[in-house]
Amino acid sequence: MHIFLKKKSGMSLVEVIIALAITLLISSVLVFANLTYFRTSTDSIKDIKAIYLTEEGVEVITFLAKDWNNLGEVDVDYYLFWTGLTWVATTTENYIDQIYKRKFFTEVVNRDNNNDIVLSGGSPDLNTRKLTVQVAWSDNKSTSTKSISSYLMKLND
């Protein structure tokens, strides 16, 4: 009983500083985790919009490709523009919601003797083109992109 009464004392300054450090460490981890969550959430909504815009690009160009001339020249960047009545492919850049830039280009497709698509060699197939749709937008300092590729076949008239 003597000892108990004699030695009892409050926290020392060192203990307080250690407790403080632990508290700050835990709260900084929490803040970092929360910031990451915030950034991911705000980025993901842009990602979702961009994915739908890319997918829309493929749908619209496949629709427009019924008239092969709508595809324009190979290896040239085109942009889709909604006139209010219909979709048109144009070489003029335009932004969707002032943020997203959606371009597309087509490439020549080569086939070998078995009629299979090959990346090198073979001979060009005038009735097939490779389509790539790309949506780009600026995020703070970096640029994010989403792209989809697909093959287009010319239908018999």
Next chain:
Amino acid sequence: MIKTNNFKRDSKIYLDKKGYSLIEALIYLSIFVVVSSVIISLIWSMIRMNRQVTPLNSISRAAVSSLEAINREIRGAVRVDLINSIFSTSTSSLELITQGDQGFPGRVKIYLSSGVIKMDKDNIYLGPLSPNNVNVDALTFNYISSSTQSLIKIEIDLSSGVGEYRKTENFYSSSRLYNGK
């Protein structure tokens, strides 16, 4: 066994037991004030962030669920009922003729009603396509067709959250009718 008189005597002996001085108390108090104000401001900023993020997440979920359902119906449809559909307005409605069951053509209607995208199947209300924590400000369908195929352009304007935390986002999509014109 401690007797009461012993305890009293002992406590008198150690009466000069060291406690906090006023300076120490003030130092600890000021540390406590600084730390707690930092922690409170951190918690407050986290609450603010969450209030901003929650409507964004609700909007994302609503956009994906409603656009997926609408695109699926359009792609699976046989043709568009041009007479009963309303196009090019912010309160459009789309009526589709589907393959239906047992050879009988079915009918699907997608429309906007009091801020919610709704779907009717064979003239019977099937349910909402957008959740109730998100308001659909506009649902716009546009119809274009070529000699062989039809395409529906969709725009959905969504908003969620209250006061300064209210967020608005527009989503765009287009779908062709795969099974017909």
